[in-house]
Amino acid sequence: GRREPGAQAAGDTPQAGAKGGPAAGAPRRTHPLLEQLAGWYPHLFGAQFLPLKRGIFQDLLAAHGQAIDKDALKLALSIHTRSTRYLNAVAQGMKRHDLQGQPVEDMAPEHVHHALLEVFRRRKPQDGEDLTAKLRRRIAQAFEASGLTREAYDALVRGRDEKANALLDEAFAEVAERDAKAEALLRAFEASGQTPEAFADMYGLPARQAAQMLERARQRRAPGA
Numbered sequence: 001g002r003r004e005p006g007a008q009a010a011g012d013t014p015q016a017g018a019k020g021g022p023a024a025g026a027p028r029r030t031h032p033l034l035e036q037l038a039g040w041y042p043h044l045f046g047a048q049f050l051p052l053k054r055g056i057f058q059d060l061l062a063a064h065g066q067a068i069d070k071d072a073l074k075l076a077l078s079i080h081t082r083s084t085r086y087l088n089a090v091a092q093g094m095k096r097h098d099l100q101g102q103p104v105e106d107m108a109p110e111h112v113h114h115a116l117l118e119v120f121r122r123r124k125p126q127d128g129e130d131l132t133a134k135l136r137r138r139i140a141q142a143f144e145a146s147g148l149t150r151e152a153y154d155a156l157v158r159g160r161d162e163k164a165n166a167l168l169d170e171a172f173a174e175v176a177e178r179d180a181k182a183e184a185l186l187r188a189f190e191a192s193g194q195t196p197e198a199f200a201d202m203y204g205l206p207a208r209q210a211a212q213m214l215e216r217a218r219q220r221r222a223p224g225a
Helices: 032-040 056-067 070-081 084-091 109-122 131-146 150-157 162-192 196-202 207-221
Strands: 103-105
Touching (some): 056 070
């Protein structure tokens, strides 16, 4: 339940229908200022959402002065950053972006994690899909992408939800098992004296998969990994 920091960034909000707003006939959104922001910054608030940099509220106020009301901007950004589309962008681990649409800072691992939990909480399974297994894999991927140790990542993301914590532990175990298999494969490869292609064939693995596992193990061995 932590609030994604982008929600704190609020800014000016021009009146709906002002010059630069969305095209006539466009679907009306939940707040008129969001329509105005989409007109001004389609790369951030348009068809595809991008995570917003910290302090975007102040940036919008500085850029538009008296054109927007502070309280309206706070509300509009709060609605925007709590939307499923926005949370999906955060859950993908995308960087935060400035008003020009340029990536300026990494998304904090805990924000990615909590966005993932919320996105999957809102999803409805289709055709018997196992959302729990998908969420566990996504958590594992986010953990690996963070570059943190298990202890450091755990300290950032573990919360009070026991079900979420259990999934986190399962994701950690999944990553550890994958790392162990990759390390065992690398040792076998080093002892074999064969080419990567011949080694993959001997183990019945696609060459690309074998190469990825070997590289994974080498990276884990690297100093500071």
